[in-house]
Amino acid sequence: MAGSGWGPPRLDGFILTERLGSGTYATVYKAYAKKDTREVVAIKCVAKKSLNKASVENLLTEIEILKGIRHPHIVQLKDFQWDNDNIYLIMEFCAGGDLSRFIHTRRILPEKVARVFMQQLGKSPLPQPDTRDSFLPIPLLPGLLPTDFGFAQHMSPWDEKHVLRGSPLYMAPEMVCQRQYDARVDLWSVGVILYEALFGQPPFASRSFSELEEKIRSNRVIELPLRPPLSRDCRDLLQRLLERDPSHRISFQDFFAHPWVDLEHMPSGESLARATALVVQAVRKDQEGDFAAALPLYCKALDFFVPALHYEVDAQRKEAIKAKVGQYVSRAEELKAIVSSSNxxxxxxxxxxxxxxxxxxxxxxxxxxxxxxxxxxxxxxxxxxxxxxxxxxxxxxxxxxxxxxxxxxxxxxxxxxxxxxxxxxxxxxxxxxQIKMKEAHWEAESLDKESLSESVRTCDGTLGCFCSLPAPS
Structure with missing residues (x-):
């Protein structure tokens, strides 16, 4: 095996082709297995010369963690090898590119798309946040490949000569300031990534390294831009994630329970079934004349219909569900007038x-x-x-x-x-x-065929048949 030269390194059993992305410590290549299956993989090449002793130990820890993870929102580590120059992580290939490229090619992500990233983070198998060493397996929309986020978080921020290491744009202030730190640095990093997704650049965007270091070390509160406008819950989460003092930063428990993350309504194969169960109850109450009870049930059903639309990839099924949702929204609007008059x-x-x-x-x-x-x-x-x-x-x-x-x-x-x-x-x-219903209606109406379908996995047929949805009264 050899890893020198300007082109892709050579690795036994694989043909490395185009470069997919690079980070501080690693370069990722698309590769094909030489065996009969010609399986497509992504190979992350970490240069040994860039690693000190602690970094090697941290990389081995990352490998051990990734080897044990099987999760739909985290790229799978299939195997690893090494030679005199590099350590090679052989990973699942995802055609959508890395998270950084996904953000940069779109410049700014809509809030509803950024929420999907946070929801998938909330569903990922994070370790117990009670150790000094931090590991953040940044979850991605299925179809996206991480390059350097997780590894950068596992690096010691300073080497033997006190030179800043890792990805400082994503490092919590307590890491850069050489204070003792724990897994709460991951919550800061999540805040930086969310900020970058929503505003198009990280909060400490700088023209030089010295300017960046000064901003990180500053005690100034991070102010959120007024544009694009964000919901109150989104701004609240960002401000609590980007709290410089880790003792005042949002906790893991509160992050997972935050209303903007809203794990309950994460797009999944269960979304349509849950929406259907609620709308059946709504129609029943509607038929019984209990309009005050029917209205909130229609609204709760819409909260699950929207993620069901995000999850669905078949264009015909999506349009059929949207048509039904339109009927439920119309009936809910009628009930709104009746109930509002009564109230x-x-x-x-x-x-x-x-x-x-x-x-x-x-x-x-x-x-x-x-x-x-x-x-x-x-x-x-x-x-x-x-x-x-x-x-x-x-x-x-x-x-x-x-x-x-x-x-x-x-x-x-x-x-x-x-x-x-x-x-x-x-x-x-x-x-x-009423506010939730209006938001769900707007999102359902504005949901186009390309919204998330380019990066979600193929429907596995578990959504059930939209024909079973009842007609509103």
Whole structure:
């Protein structure tokens, strides 16, 4: 075996061809097995001369970890070899290229596509985050190949001469500053990758190494650009991932449970079945005339129909599902008008009780303020397209009212306050459903045939037949 020269290295049993990508320590080539099957693989060539003793040990650890992983979102390590010049990792070939190229060729990823990366990360077999050594098997949309992310995270950031090692753009500040660090550095790296996916460049984009190091070492809070606009949950996750102080950074548990990551609605072979089960219940309630119960069931079903559309790769099946979804959205809109009218009637009926509560709150300025915020929420709800603003006001008001209710002594004022809290909570929950339904409708309508189909695996036939979906009432 030989690994010298300007062309691809030579490796027994394989023919190495085009270069797929390169990182700080490795170059990845497309290769063909010489045996009869002519299997296509990707071979990651790590130059021995770039490794110190600790780096070799870390690479061996990475190999041991990857050898034991069989996961649809992590590229499989099939085998490894070595010669005098290189260590060769023989890996599953994925035609979509590496994650970095996927981001760079598209410049900026839509938020919904970036979420798929985070969902797949949440479903990946990360190690227990209680050790100093960190390993992050960056998961990818099936069809994408990682090059240097995982290995860079496993490298010691400083060599014997205190020269920065690894991929500093993705390194947490505590690594660069030579402080003690643990697996929470992986959460920082996830934040950098998400930032780059959404904004087209990493948060510490720099013209020189010295500028980069200065930015990493700085104590300045990382500010998120205003464009493109992101959802509140997405911005919250980014800010919590890119927290310089690891003790204040989001935990692994909270990352996996974060509402933006939303693992429950990750596109999978189960998405359509779960959507169908919910829509069957919705139609049943609809037929029974229980519109208040049917509406949220339609909305919850839409939350699973959208990932089902992302997962489906057959164009005809996708269009058929979209047609059914359109019917459910139309019926949900009709129910929305009915239920909204009923809810508004309930709120109007509570006007006299609300006025009485205000009169009884003359000695409670916090209560008066919270009630005024609730009134502002009701007014904002009447405005077209202001559902999210209204929901924010309702939630702010309820946060105060619930604290006041807990401290209120038994009596008439407490009874009125309890009723008002119940009414406002019902209204807030209703608005949440409407916002989710509108988002699901928009996403289903805007989903084109090329959205994720170029990088998802072939449908395995486990989705079931869309013909079984019931017609709305």
């Amino acid at each position: 508004q009637a309930v709120l109007r009926q509570g006007t006299s009780a609300r006025d009485l509560l205000r009169e009884m709150a003359h000695d409670k300025p916090r209560l008066l303020t919270a009630l005024e915020v609730a009134s502002a929420a009701m007014a904002r709800e009447e405005e077209v397209g202001k559902e999210q603003d209204a929901l924010d006001l309702y939630q702010h008001s309820l946060g105060e009212l619930l604290l006041l209710l807990a401290a209120e002594a038994p009596g008439r004022r407490r009874e009125l306050l309890h009723t008002e809290v119940q009414n406002l909570m019902a209204r807030a929950e209703y608005l949440k459903e």
